[in-house]
Amino acid sequence: MAGAERRKNRKTKRGENTLEREEENKPGNIDVDNIDQRPHWFTVLWTKLFNITNWIVIGLLIVMIISDGTLIRIVDFVFGTQLFRRFYMTQQPPPSGPPDPSQLEEEIKNFKPTILNKLDMNEIYLYNKLLQPQEISNDLSRESSVRIFLIDDFLTELECDGLVKAHHHHVDEMSKESPILCFDSIDTLHKHLKDIDKEHLVKLCNDIEVFTTGTHCLNSSFSAELTNSMHHQWSYSTAFYLGESRFSHSFGKRVYEATGLMASNGGKFQITSYPEGVGYKTHTDCTLNTEKRDRFATILVYLDDVEEGGETNFPKLGISIKPKKAQALVWTNMDEDGNCDPMSIHEASKVQVGKKYILQRWFYYENFYSLGRRQKEPDIPERSPGQGYVSCDAYDHGSCRWYDEWGYDHIVDYVAMKHKLH
Numbered sequence: 001m002a003g004a005e006r007r008k009n010r011k012t013k014r015g016e017n018t019l020e021r022e023e024e025n026k027p028g029n030i031d032v033d034n035i036d037q038r039p040h041w042f043t044v045l046w047t048k049l050f051n052i053t054n055w056i057v058i059g060l061l062i063v064m065i066i067s068d069g070t071l072i073r074i075v076d077f078v079f080g081t082q083l084f085r086r087f088y089m090t091q092q093p094p095p096s097g098p099p100d101p102s103q104l105e106e107e108i109k110n111f112k113p114t115i116l117n118k119l120d121m122n123e124i125y126l127y128n129k130l131l132q133p134q135e136i137s138n139d140l141s142r143e144s145s146v147r148i149f150l151i152d153d154f155l156t157e158l159e160c161d162g163l164v165k166a167h168h169h170h171v172d173e174m175s176k177e178s179p180i181l182c183f184d185s186i187d188t189l190h191k192h193l194k195d196i197d198k199e200h201l202v203k204l205c206n207d208i209e210v211f212t213t214g215t216h217c218l219n220s221s222f223s224a225e226l227t228n229s230m231h232h233q234w235s236y237s238t239a240f241y242l243g244e245s246r247f248s249h250s251f252g253k254r255v256y257e258a259t260g261l262m263a264s265n266g267g268k269f270q271i272t273s274y275p276e277g278v279g280y281k282t283h284t285d286c287t288l289n290t291e292k293r294d295r296f297a298t299i300l301v302y303l304d305d306v307e308e309g310g311e312t313n314f315p316k317l318g319i320s321i322k323p324k325k326a327q328a329l330v331w332t333n334m335d336e337d338g339n340c341d342p343m344s345i346h347e348a349s350k351v352q353v354g355k356k357y358i359l360q361r362w363f364y365y366e367n368f369y370s371l372g373r374r375q376k377e378p379d380i381p382e383r384s385p386g387q388g389y390v391s392c393d394a395y396d397h398g399s400c401r402w403y404d405e406w407g408y409d410h411i412v413d414y415v416a417m418k419h420k421l422h
């Protein structure tokens with residue numbers, strides 16, 4: 001009863017107030033109290049301007065905070081997101097193409113190397129699909145500095161197929177002429193000649209000055225003869241460089257987001273195909289010395305499945321990976337101090353049935369001026385523009401690989417100045 005009374009009173013009060021307000025607002029009434037309080041026009045203008053300036057300043061501050069990434073960094077810190085890295089740390093890709101000689105000296109002098117010494121694996125989205133790196137480790141690998149990860153669907157079907165097609169097209173174009181054959185030593189050449197059991201070639205090779213002066217490469221006619229006898233028992237590698245395709249940029253960015261491997265420390269992009277019966281020798285991607293301008297990590301993407309064989313094996317770690325289309329394999333070759341880890345030794349086992357295709361890019365511990373740029377070809381040995389070359393090393397299987405560009409290792413001059421490149 002008391003409650004109902006209170007409600008009624010409140011209603012009445014509200015009613016009175018409304019009536020009072022209506023009374024005040026009647027057109028003929030003048031609000032005497034407010035006449036003197038009405039601000040001067042200048043004050044009104046000043047207040048308005050002040051408000052606008054305020055908003056501009058606040059707006060500018062917000063823009064500054066956002067563009068500088070501070071706000072995003074705070075969000076990252078609080079929520080553990082990776083927004084700053086994703087949107088702000090876009091890598092400055094090294095300029096592609098041959099450097100301009102007039103500016104070369106200055107550019108080299110001003111070049112500041114970047115050190116890359118760890119992987120920073122992250123989940124990323126690729127066309128709305130979440131890609132999750134998965135670490136492959138066992139007791140053996142945990143004892144070493146080598147880290148190995150797999151990422152499914154790192155390339156799209158279209159990208160895989162497109163790369164394979166481009167690779168084939170290039171190899172076909174360059175296979176119209178037989179390649180120049182190069183060997184890491186005369187002993188290796190002899191070993192290969194013995195393998196193919198060509199007595200007359202062995203004799204020929206003893207009779208003539210086999211290597212073109214200043215190189216470990218055979219001249220064109222000897223190369224052609226040997227090529228026929230070796231039945232193309234080699235893998236084929238074609239290379240492209242950053243800026244030579246739109247894919248190179250998007251791949252570089254994708255790799256950086258998923259692994260922390262910066263484009264600035266990346267070398268060439270290499271596609272390799274292995275015919276049936278071919279693999280690749282056991283090797284480390286870095287050289288076992290103290291050189292820091294060396295391959296810290298490798299990303300390898302399988303561009304197709306392989307029916308049988310063709311695994312990537314890490315024999316010292318007891319790890320073997322079967323090729324799976326679009327899957328990326330990422331591993332480190334050097335430790336955090338830049339020492340090449342012998343435990344990273346790996347090989348491509350022979351393809352038993354089918355064909356194998358991979359895309360690889362190497363990332364260097366310490367980058368250098370010419371890294372990732374297409375090099376000027378040396379003058380020797382002479383080679384026509386559409387001619388590939390094959391490089392053979394002294395290993396039991398898969399020791400030969402065809403390249404569409406010069407492997408400078410086989411040029412004696414280059415061997416002498418290797419790693420002293422800018």
Ligand SMILES: O=C(O)CCC(=O)C(=O)O
Binds near residue numbers: 310311312347360
């Ligand atoms: O084909 C593979 O699985 C490995 C290739 C490789 O290690 C290389 O080319 O350096």
Ligand SMILES: [Fe+2]
Binds near residue numbers: 284285
């Ligand atoms: Fe390798």
